[in-house]
Amino acid sequence: MGKQIVRSGDVRLAVWTAGDPAHPTVVLVHGYPDTHVVWDEVVAVLAEDFHVVTFDNRGAGASDCPAGIEPYRIEQLAADLLAVIDAVSPEQPVHLVGHDWGSILAWELVTDPAAADRIASFTSVAGPCLDHVGHWMRGWAAHPRASAAQLVRSWYVAAFQVPGLGTLPWRLGLGSAWDALLARVDGVPRRERVRSRGADGEIGVRLYRANIARRLRHPGERRTEVPVQVVHAAGDHFVGPDMGSDAHRWVPRLWRRTLAATHWAPLTHGPALARMITELVDHVRGAPAPALTRTAREGEFGGKLVLVTGAGSGIGRATAHAFAQLGAEVVAVDVDAAAAAHTAGQVDGHAFAVDVSDEAAMRKLADEVVAAHGVPDVVVNNAGIGHSGTFLATTPDEWRRVLDVNLWGVIHGCREFGARLVERGEGGHVVNVASAAAWLPATDLAAYSTSKAAVAMLSDCLRGELAAHGIGVSTICPGLIDTNITRTSTFSGLDDAAQDARRAHAAAVYGRRNFRPEGVAREIVDAVRRSKAVVPVTPEATVVRLLSRLSPGLLRTLAASGLDRGAPVAR
Structure with a gap:
């Protein structure tokens, strides 16, 4: 010098x-x-x-x-x-x-x-x-x-x-x-x-x-x-x-x-x-400088980039809409390219097709998003699948499928975008969508509940690690939400006809409950706004969480008696 x-x-x-x-x-x-x-x-x-x-x-x-x-x-x-x-x-x-x-x-x-x-x-x-x-x-x-x-x-x-x-x-x-x-x-x-x-x-x-x-x-x-x-x-x-x-x-x-x-x-x-x-x-x-040239839309999240996985339908699509209405620029990610494009078109955002369970594909997604649009300010790891079955009835392949999407998909999203948020040094927020099933030891939800409980614990660990970097982490735990997850869930030990019948029954139950994805999206936005740690969304989710803390024995008894029969307690 x-x-x-x-x-x-x-x-x-x-x-x-x-x-x-x-x-x-x-x-x-x-x-x-x-x-x-x-x-x-x-x-x-x-x-x-x-x-x-x-x-x-x-x-x-x-x-x-x-x-x-x-x-x-x-x-x-x-x-x-x-x-x-x-x-x-x-x-x-x-x-x-x-x-x-x-x-x-x-x-x-x-x-x-x-x-x-x-x-x-x-x-x-x-x-x-x-x-x-x-x-x-x-x-x-x-x-x-x-x-x-x-x-x-x-x-x-x-x-x-x-x-x-x-x-x-x-x-x-x-x-x-x-x-x-x-x-x-x-x-x-x-x-x-x-x-x-x-x-x-x-x-x-x-x-x-x-x-x-x-x-x-x-x-x-x-x-x-x-x-x-x-x-x-x-x-x-x-x-x-x-x-x-x-x-x-x-x-x-x-x-x-x-x-x-x-x-x-x-x-x-x-x-x-x-x-x-x-x-x-x-x-x-x-x-090019994506962070400086991003469209400055009006609203609470104007100038912010929000990435949502599983954005092709349900909670993901509703969340994309909620952030876009508040001024955010949205990156809609889904395994279904057409569904991602449809959501992106509705919110004037950007579409990417990716299987969240694929580590290499998620790394490529992060590289492409950052190169084209900058590091997302908010990352919503929402993609998930439903599955019902007892522990002994659930096959290793079914376990792998559930954990690959519901847990590893969240891990990949947190690792790839979390590392870039830390390196950027400007703070941010990570939202991981779990489920009330994370607190429910349901005999018919062995793989699903395990995957969601793991997401909740992962979020708790990550929250402490990222706090020093100004990055918040929220765990969202919905209960019975009327989304198409009920129409795509799988059930252990059933043939195709029986699977279809169980899906129809689950869809009817969730339809009668009539809690829409937009309600979860509002809670996600509020969790980012107020940096909430854990958010049970529906009344039943709140009750399950309360019982898991005050009387876990009673909750186990209720779960074993058939509380969970018929469909995954999830979004």
Whole structure:
């Protein structure tokens, strides 16, 4: 990594470069109380494809530290940034990335018409435009709770306005304890200590005193035509998701994205952040970027991609419709290509035909979906088949068929899409459709109940594992649902005529129950919305679950006495 000195007026700025200078230039701007090293993980990834530039802001690290408050006005820092850009890429515009105060000062340059031709794109992480925030705060009556929540988050900003108060902790040794504090509070990996941390923290308080009050009191009209993506860290203790949420008023080419990280995303999610930066740069340069070009439909799930297996009929089709009605873009997956296409046509989505029990086919499906549409934000593993038979009557082939679809199909869906959700780093949700039969030790449902109980336990295990990545997992357990599963279920030890008779009987029972798939779909949407862990859908499912907890012996007695005769207790 090369180092050079760039002058901005009387201030000398320490600048580092990595990667091939012939490649597009990406300039990374750090925040408070950091130095350029906060970007090390991001630089390591970006340098493979870009010319990457980092530098220490005035008052930090190896750059000069002017005395007083006035030199730390945001206009001065924006001039420093422009000086760096002109030095490292005098002929071509750069792609700008800012974190925390680095993002705040970058907004100043991005919204300056005189600098518009010097910036090709801007990725803002955890640092909104102060002027946009000023306008947002003035409209507090439209969002009183969000405004109040942000004031609580920003308690330290008020403290920093008191002379001497903001610098006191740094003078008392906070710099030497800073990395340990971040590790304990936000899980930031311990790293080599920045020796200037204490001085950086103390001097950086001047940023707040020089800029916050005057900009929030008198916000300007900061507009830009530069393509901007705003990355919100879901676990950010300082910047709420709503602050500056009306920036689209001034930024027509704006994308909002969420990273499953804390405020210190460059330190904890460097590769994921580097991928987001790359996606915007590539998109600006003309390459496909599914996550940025997805149709922004109106609704609660607008801009989200939802994949549903078993979407050709029943609960799967109803779930596809429910998410589409709320603005989601839907990928309908079914073993029946025509049925998948029919559902996709109804919801203006995308159809894929696949056997969920086939591991290789599911991996190919995941690759194709991600390449064409991006990583799904919500994955609903719904595909399943019904089967009735006692343990001894159920043949090994019947066991394999039930477990291959009902359990392995869910496992394949969770593995292929779960891994990609984790790698993406933006959170998400996985829904696994089980059944009330998961709690019912039914003598006529040996294979079916076992497969659904396994799905429920798999979901519980996965929920704990994926929580750290901001990914929720819900288990949906319907009872008697009027779907075509009753018309396609199989029964052990019966000839074709007897099978048809049992199917007709089951269909009649479920038809009289008349609980429609749309009711399950509503519960699935609500489970994603509220990140519910386990959802018994129907009254009978609730009763079975309650009995399984309070009186499992009674439930076994009822099941053995013939509670389950006639049809699988399932959707």
